[in-house]
Amino acid sequence: SRRTMSRAMGLAGLLLGLVMVPAVLVSTSLRQGAPRSEAEPEPSDWELAADAVPEDSLWPLPQWVRTYPRQLQLAPSRFQLVHGAGSSAGPGCGLLQDAFRRYYEYMFGHSRRRTRGRRPLAARAEPELFQLQVVIEAGDPGCDRHPQLTSSEAYHLTVTEPVAILKAYEVWGALRGLETFSQLVHEDDYGSFLVNESEINDFPRFAHRGVLLDTSRHYLPLKSILTNLDAMAFNKFNVLHWHIVDDQSFPYQSIYFPELSDKGAYSSNLIYTPTDVRLVIEYARLRGIRVIPEFDTPGHTQSWGKGQKDLLTPCYNGRQPTGSFGPVNPVWNTTYDFMTKFFKEISSVFPDEFIHLGGDEVDFSCWKSNPEVKEFMKKQGFGSDYAKLESYYVQNILDIVSSYNKGQMVWQEVFDHKAQLKPDTVVQVWMANNYAHELSSVTGAGFTTVLSAPWYLDYISYGQDWKKYYRVEPLNFPGSEKQKKLVIGGEACLWGEFVDATNLTPRLWPRASAVGERLWSSSNVTNLQDAYKRLTNHRCRML
Amino acid sequence: AENEPSWETPCSELLVYVSTPGCDGFPSLDSKESYKLSISKGSMLLSAETVWGALRGLETFSQLVERDENGTYYVNETEIVDFPRFPHRGLLLDTSRHYLPLRAILETLDVMAYNKFNVFHWHIVDDPSFPYESSTFPELSKQGAFNAMTHVYTASDVRAVIEHARLRGIRVIAEFDTPGHTLSWGPGAPGLLTPCYVGRAPSGVYGPINPIVNSTYQFVTSLFREVSTVFPDFFLHLGGDEVDFTCWKSNPEIRAFMKEMGFGEDYKKLESFYIQRLLHIVSSLGKGSIVWQEVFDNNVKLRPDTIVHVWKENSMQYLDEMANVTRAGYRALLSAPWYLNRISYGQDWIAAYKVEPLNFAGVPEQKALVMGGEACMWGEYVDVTNLTPRLW
Numbered sequence: 001s002r003r004t005m006s007r008a009m010g011l012a013g014l015l016l017g018l019v020m021v022p023a024v025l026v027s028t029s030l031r032q033g034a035p036r037s038e039a040e041p042e043p044s045d046w047e048l049a050a051d052a053v054p055e056d057s058l059w060p061l062p063q064w065v066r067t068y069p070r071q072l073q074l075a076p077s078r079f080q081l082v083h084g085a086g087s088s089a090g091p092g093c094g095l096l097q098d099a100f101r102r103y104y105e106y107m108f109g110h111s112r113r114r115t116r117g118r119r120p121l122a123a124r125a126e127p128e129l130f131q132l133q134v135v136i137e138a139g140d141p142g143c144d145r146h147p148q149l150t151s152s153e154a155y156h157l158t159v160t161e162p163v164a165i166l167k168a169y170e171v172w173g174a175l176r177g178l179e180t181f182s183q184l185v186h187e188d189d190y191g192s193f194l195v196n197e198s199e200i201n202d203f204p205r206f207a208h209r210g211v212l213l214d215t216s217r218h219y220l221p222l223k224s225i226l227t228n229l230d231a232m233a234f235n236k237f238n239v240l241h242w243h244i245v246d247d248q249s250f251p252y253q254s255i256y257f258p259e260l261s262d263k264g265a266y267s268s269n270l271i272y273t274p275t276d277v278r279l280v281i282e283y284a285r286l287r288g289i290r291v292i293p294e295f296d297t298p299g300h301t302q303s304w305g306k307g308q309k310d311l312l313t314p315c316y317n318g319r320q321p322t323g324s325f326g327p328v329n330p331v332w333n334t335t336y337d338f339m340t341k342f343f344k345e346i347s348s349v350f351p352d353e354f355i356h357l358g359g360d361e362v363d364f365s366c367w368k369s370n371p372e373v374k375e376f377m378k379k380q381g382f383g384s385d386y387a388k389l390e391s392y393y394v395q396n397i398l399d400i401v402s403s404y405n406k407g408q409m410v411w412q413e414v415f416d417h418k419a420q421l422k423p424d425t426v427v428q429v430w431m432a433n434n435y436a437h438e439l440s441s442v443t444g445a446g447f448t449t450v451l452s453a454p455w456y457l458d459y460i461s462y463g464q465d466w467k468k469y470y471r472v473e474p475l476n477f478p479g480s481e482k483q484k485k486l487v488i489g490g491e492a493c494l495w496g497e498f499v500d501a502t503n504l505t506p507r508l509w510p511r512a513s514a515v516g517e518r519l520w521s522s523s524n525v526t527n528l529q530d531a532y533k534r535l536t537n538h539r540c541r542m543l
Numbered sequence: 544a545e546n547e548p549s550w551e552t553p554c555s556e557l558l559v560y561v562s563t564p565g566c567d568g569f570p571s572l573d574s575k576e577s578y579k580l581s582i583s584k585g586s587m588l589l590s591a592e593t594v595w596g597a598l599r600g601l602e603t604f605s606q607l608v609e610r611d612e613n614g615t616y617y618v619n620e621t622e623i624v625d626f627p628r629f630p631h632r633g634l635l636l637d638t639s640r641h642y643l644p645l646r647a648i649l650e651t652l653d654v655m656a657y658n659k660f661n662v663f664h665w666h667i668v669d670d671p672s673f674p675y676e677s678s679t680f681p682e683l684s685k686q687g688a689f690n691a692m693t694h695v696y697t698a699s700d701v702r703a704v705i706e707h708a709r710l711r712g713i714r715v716i717a718e719f720d721t722p723g724h725t726l727s728w729g730p731g732a733p734g735l736l737t738p739c740y741v742g743r744a745p746s747g748v749y750g751p752i753n754p755i756v757n758s759t760y761q762f763v764t765s766l767f768r769e770v771s772t773v774f775p776d777f778f779l780h781l782g783g784d785e786v787d788f789t790c791w792k793s794n795p796e797i798r799a800f801m802k803e804m805g806f807g808e809d810y811k812k813l814e815s816f817y818i819q820r821l822l823h824i825v826s827s828l829g830k831g832s833i834v835w836q837e838v839f840d841n842n843v844k845l846r847p848d849t850i851v852h853v854w855k856e857n858s859m860q861y862l863d864e865m866a867n868v869t870r871a872g873y874r875a876l877l878s879a880p881w882y883l884n885r886i887s888y889g890q891d892w893i894a895a896y897k898v899e900p901l902n903f904a905g906v907p908e909q910k911a912l913v914m915g916g917e918a919c920m921w922g923e924y925v926d927v928t929n930l931t932p933r934l935w
Contacts, residue, residue, distance in 0.1 A: 462885045463924065498889065503932035543928065 055196070057537030058183050060236055060517035061525050062202035072129040072161050074185060074193040076108040081178070084133030084165060093143035095171050096134060098286050103178045107185050108193065127161040129195060132181055134174050135167045142170045146281075146351045147238060147288050149488065154203035157181060159195055175288040176202065176236055183541070206474070208426075208450050208489030209519040210239030210292070211512060216246035216303065217496030219270040224501045226283050231509050233287040234542050235516035240284055241356060241491055243294045244272070247302035252277075252295075256345050257338075259307035277349060292409065293350045295342075296358025298328035298393050310334060313373060315366040326366020330393035331376040340400050347404035354426065357397055359419075360411035362390050391419035398422055409450070415442055426488070429453050436477035443483035451490040455515050457508060458495040466535070467528055470514040475523070490519055510539040554582075554618065557604060560590040561597050569775050570595050570661060570712050572914065577626035580604060582618055595712040599625065599659055629900070629915030631876060633662030633716070634934075639669035639727065640922030642694040647927045649707050654935055656711035663708050664780060664917055666718045667696070673727040675701075675719075679769045680762075686730035701773060716833065717774045719766070720782025722752035722817050734758055737797065739790040750790020754817035755800040764824050771828040778850070779825055783843075784835035786814050811841040818843045833876065839868055850914060852876045862903040869909035877916035883934060884921040 055067055081100035083090050091097065136142075142151070155168040155177035166181065168174040180202065185195045211232055213220060229240065244252050250264030251271045265271045272280075281291050297304075305312035305325050310332070312325035329335050346355060364386040367373045373389070382388040394414050401408050402422060409426040416438075421427070427442045428450045429435050435453035442449045454472045469492070475484045492515040494508050513535060517525065525531075563575075578591035578600035589600040603625065608618050634655055636643060652663060667675050673687030674695045685691045696704075708715050729736040729749050734756070736749035753759050770779065788810040791797045797813070806812040818838055825832050826846060833850040834843075845851075851868045853861050853875055861879035868875045880898045895918075901910045920934050 459888045460886050462887065503929075506929035506932060 059538035060520040084135040089141040206489035210491035214496035218500035250303040263307035264303040294356035299362035359414035387417035580623040631915030633917035637922035641926035682731035687727035718780035723786040783838040
């Protein structure tokens with residue numbers, strides 16, 4: 001059952017609270033509506049979406065939703081998604097043009113009635129909704145830019161006859177609003193497309209809402225990655241954290257160092273060419289998704305050593321090299337020459353402001369066995385604290401990457417081992433044990449942070465484990481308001497040890513949807529029964 | 544180069560020799576699946592007693608054929624003598640918790656053949672839905688399927704499954720689980736399920752099949768008569784698991800019946816009463832029965848050739864159950880450690896592999912009663928979007 005307000009009361013009430021009120025809304029307030037028998041709520045009775053009864057298939061739940069019983073009809077042959085008057089974006093905005101076509105297809109694609117159909121037997125009672133007009137308000141809409149951490153994703157959607165209006169500050173908000181609009185349109189038992197009159201005001205709770213894919217433990221064909229970007233857009237995720245290389249394989253085809261993938265990829269066809277990479281970045285951009293590449297060093301680099309001689313540390317047994325290698329060698333100048341050149345390429349290939357530098361799980365045993373490294377430790381006065389050596393290395397890399405005007409993301413060990421970070425370095429918290437404490441420490445030290453620890457989706461288990469991901473409250477840690485603001489979001493991680501194209505989609509979705517809502521919706525959206533209802537509908541729609 | 548294999552004259556034929564006729568029949572529990580494969584210079588011979596053995600041998604042969612780096616197909620000289628350790632090697636699919644489209648079932652049968660499985664245990668109906676289109680009782684699927692137009696198995700679908708399976712040497716054993724797990728039967732068969740009571744009044748909720756009315760046994764006879772004709776295998780799986788007695792206990796007529804029969808408060812006796820009659824019906828239809836272990840555990844009087852399916856896993860107690868079942872003289876099937884729907888992180892195939900079905904205390908005659916086992920893929924969290932990667 002849906003609580004509703006009487007038409008006049010409701011619209012008058014809305015007028016009071018909203019900053020942007022389309023003229024259309026004012027005119028419709030004069031229309032007669034069916035009187036409601038319930039007691040009329042006060043105009044100041046602003047219920048957030050979590051308190052009002054939401055539409056049963058919106059995901060993630062918008063910040064503020066008001067739906068009315070009155071339904072409007074859409075005719076696939078006539079309905080259009082268009083730029084509205086006063087929008088700073090127009091037909092030249094490729095990103096929106098693409099989105100219009102894509103969302104039209106999502107809403108009506110399976111319908112065979114996209115060309116003019118027969119005249120209906122009788123005139124329908126519902127009025128027709130002819131258009132959704134998209135109005136971008138910022139002077140520079142952002143059509144040709146890449147989304148950033150600071151991009152605006154807020155939107156305001158008003159669905160009423162004869163046209164619906166979607167207002168957003170930048171194109172990114174329009175993309176979010178189009179997704180929501182497409183979730184409102186439904187088919188009735190007779191196959192007609194309907195949408196309830198509604199008003200939605202929405203924006204994300206957290207600005208960094210990511211999915212990590214691992215293309216090193218198992219190569220993921222381009223199609224898998226692109227399909228996943230589509231699924232991310234359905235759930236309003238806006239960051240693809242591309243853990244592109246690791247110990248097992250190096251599929252990234254480097255322009256400066258082609259041997260890295262020649263020797264380090266699983267095979268010559270299991271690589272990502274520059275064209276592939278550009279395709280992923282653009283496909284993501286059109287969906288408002290940032291692509292943050294991770295080139296994890298100094299650990300997790302076995303595959304780098306295949307194509308780059310004298311990069312990894314030779315391990316020793318006594319005085320003899322064993323033939324095996326450890327992490328990147330932090331004592332050679334050539335290491336930093338290589339990294340300088342390599343990250344120059346990465347900085348130009350990947351347009352996002354941030355690069356993830358890894359820095360996790362560095363095994364010190366090989367360093368400890370190497371005489372040159374031991375000598376270096378002595379010279380630097382590090383004693384036997386190899387964490388200091390790791391920090392020495394990491395700091396150099398941070399400097400290199402900084403010089404290319406890129407921000408850095410690192411795994412938590414880099415912070416834990418007390419490397420000197422840049423003030424805007426983002427620390428990703430991944431260790432499950434007592435992560436709330438880690439969040440306190442990281443934010444207490446003044447660093448922005450992204451949470452992944454409770455969201456390792458590769459750890460499958462039997463039953464409805466989406467609930468445990470949904471129940472996570474990222475800000476549940478001891479800290480001041482200022483600290484909590486430093487939590488910019490989170491990432492669902494799908495490590496690839498047991499994942500490839502044969503099982504990626506069913507393993508990641510719809511479990512990641514739980515994370516998506518937690519990161520977008522208001523903190524009081526926690527009701528599991530309601531979430532279950534909406535999620536089951538959303539899942540079927542995603543299929 | 545010195546180490547290159549010397550290519551012999553190309554082999555052009557694998558000769559398949561089968562000694563017993565039987566191309567048009569159905570595989571059975573007694574089918575011989577043994578075969579011999581002899582690959583040498585000048586001749587490749589696959590010989591088997593039956594066509595079923597030939598199928599197994601063809602699969603093996605296909606696994607021996609390799610391709611070198613030039614793309615040339617080759618096979619090493621080989622001698623293989625093979626036969627299965629257990630005659631019943633099955634896979635259970637559940638098409639009631641989630642409907643599985645025909646192509647998903649057929650694809651599963653293909654992969655079963657790659658792995659030499661020879662029984663498809665079709666858990667076709669259950670509480671959530673009744674997708675089996677019955678010719679005798681069309682209302683069952685009309686009212687009980689998730690969608691009577693799209694989420695059903697028509698008679699021709701069922702025939703397609705049976706034939707696709709037969710061509711791969713796979714038996715199809717249908718399970719119509721009663722008296723529990725039957726909620727979806729209710730809408731299409733009014734009066735079949737037990738009305739539950741709250742105090743003196745019916746609550747509107749239904750429970751297991753009503754064991755005290757004659758109409759139940761008439762219905763069951765007719766349904767199983769149809770099922771016996773549709774499914775050619777000698778065995779039918781009758782279910783009999785997880786019967787919740789609360790509804791029976793709440794129903795005054797049933798309580799009266801319990802008193803009349805002198806069953807006291809032991810509802811297991813009522814369950815027994817039903818199952819025994821069911822076993823008799825199925826037997827008189829010329830079929831053998833497989834039942835879940837509760838039927839044995841609850842002391843139902845079973846026919847000596849009933850097969851007991853062991854599924855309850857409480858830390859290795861299933862081995863005790865296997866011992867008990869076989870000691871009592873019944874043949875047994877093992878599924879308890881092989882509930883593949885219970886996914887977990889990492890290489891969980893290892894736990895399934897480590898299982899040794901005969902690791903229980905018993906004499907050789909007992910162990911000989913273990914017919915084999917079945918991997919189960921229950922459908923609560925499985926549909927066509929994730930069946931294949933979860934199962935294989």
